[in-house]
Amino acid sequence: MLKIDHLTKTYGDKKAVDDLSLHIAPGEIYGFIGHNGAGKTTTIKACCGILPFDGGEITVDGKSVKTDPIGCKAVTAYIPDNPDLYDFMSGIKYLTFIADVFGVSKSDREERVLRYADTFGLTSDLAQPISAYSHGMKQKLAIISAWLHAPKLIVMDEPFVGLDPTASYKLKEMMRAHCDAGGAIFFSTHVLDVAEKLCDKVAIIKEGRLLESGSMEEVKGNASLESVFLELEGDENA
């Protein structure tokens, strides 16, 4: 579903991502782990066609992000680390806007808005302006907007930040259901416990380079993901 081949991105002299290759297959929840400034957000933005990159290739559902960005975006949903949405719209207007742009049919959008808004307990707040939303409410709205157009690939940057425990649980359920239905999810997180329990595969990145990737069992073996992560970070520092 998402294929990253030898991705390289530089900012000035600094290589933010250095020859990174990953492959996320349909049905997989793929966790992306690394310290702050490791290159996670840069990789994620490049996958979504938001950030141009210098080298390598990214394909989504067989389409190149470079040559067919619109085709890739049509089947991808992106949730950034900070849900900066349109404060001048109400929640329902924002969802309508997303549904219009992604061409979601009338019956589908009505059913999905109600289903997902109910899931996150946001239905009664949909008429409120987004400027009146808390951080968690904005995050919930961003999640609903991502699921609204039934994308094949969902790319999320720190999706659990700001969510209450119930909403976190619901999101994990939705992620699993999405992948069980043949979709794929690629997300970054600092919450290693969540990654360990939720992800089918995981990649650990440091200073733009891939340290380790593979299925959860392959990466962590009998240890915990946290100890493996700290060990890999330590090895690199040594």
Added chain:
Amino acid sequence: MLKILLRAQLGAYWARFSGATRSKKRQGAGKAVLFSLLMLYVLGCFGFMMYGIFSQLAAPFAAAGLSWLYFSMYGLMSLTLMVIGSVFTAKAQLYEAKDNDLLLSMPIRPGAILASRMLTLGVVNFVCGLIVSVPAAIAWAARSGQVTTGAQWLNYCLISLFIILLSLSLACLLALLMSLFTSRLRSKAAVDTIVSLVFLLAYFWFCFRMNSMIASLAASGSYLAGKLGGVAPLYWMGLAIAEGNMGCLAATLAICIVPFAAIYAVLAATFLHTATAKRGAAKIKYVQREQKVSSPFSALYRRELARFTSSSGYLINAGLGAIFMVVGAVVLLVKGQALFGSFSQLPGLAKLLTPVLVLGICAIAGMTTISAPSVSIEGKNLWIAQSLPVPAAEILKAKLTLHISILLPAMLCDVAALLIVLRPSGAMLALALVLPPVFVFFTGVLGLTANLRHPNFDWVTETQCVKNSMAVMIALFGSWGALIPPFVLLFAVSELPPWAVLTVFTAAIAAADVLLYRWIATKGARRFSEMK
């Protein structure tokens, strides 16, 4: 602690006006000096305007033995300007400050927070007061023909300083009322827009009628004295300065100090409650309705329209030209015959009237800069537009369409008024119908091109983004600059028929439209996709 807080408050105030950004880049010394010079220029302009007013009043009032009235007028004018100049800041600083939680979490006494905010307001009032007090004093010394004693000047200075307290009291009360009113409103932008428009129209009305109003004031000093003499505080203030009356001075100072002390005491007692109060419009409960489906382009256009109409800063600053055009159309219809009737009788000027007016309408259209900040204003929401499955050119087209859909109807109002009043025919009629839409398109593509070449996402407030931007400057002066050649040709080369000048100009603008639009749809769209 108070000093630190005051420095932070004044720094924030300076940053708001000088266009400082969120980035860590320090504002260059050159930019700071330039901005200071600009501020001095603006203050100087207002100062000269005030001098113009008071210099016309000084001699007649002094000659009529109404010196006290001059100083009462000064006090009233100073108080009005200070209240207008500080009421919005008072609302933002005292009742709607966004850093209350942060400051209250620090080891700072709430009293110090309030004092720092009040002192900041005091500084704002002081600057507003100087705009009136200095010119009024100079005008009195230069034009009244009276000798003013040291004691009288001392009273003048004392009252000029203490009147700040009275202004603060009034500004605090007005700001409280405004805050209570707007906090329950859902459409704050609409209220802000209406209030700003009222102030703007009042300002222009005052400027247009200033000379006749001052002449009328100067001529009716005795009548005014009879009216204002009945208002004791104003009379005392005038007497305290004009005659050095110490009793009146004490009364005036008391009128300034007592209300302020009372209001400050109430604010201090309720500051914690005010700072931590949860305000907001009443919650709107969502009721599920049948959803309307529209095309991606229509959704993008509605997004642009919603952003434009939700921000009073964007609406007023970028849409001012369109508002003026509608007002202009009404003026043209009502006063057109009277204004241009005599011109149309003169053979030399008659043939220039229509082309000059058409170009004049284009010049007003150039003041509308809706497209110029439309890329920068995406700000931290840029990721949404960039992650949508629509070509960047479509997003840019939606921005351009908004500009045209707001400006073109206003422009057509003016064109219709012009056609009704001047009744052009033949080539000039055709040009009057063709050039305005071509020029509207030009203002849109010029602004959008400028913003794509000079984007700035590093702004703090939307108003700052709309006002302090290179793209807006280019759009404004670029569209005006384009009008200079036809104006010059019309007046300087009388051999050239006006229709020929306008035809060539229309063709040139149309060519520029095509070129700029092609750039936006190709290179500009690529730039937009790669912005970060």
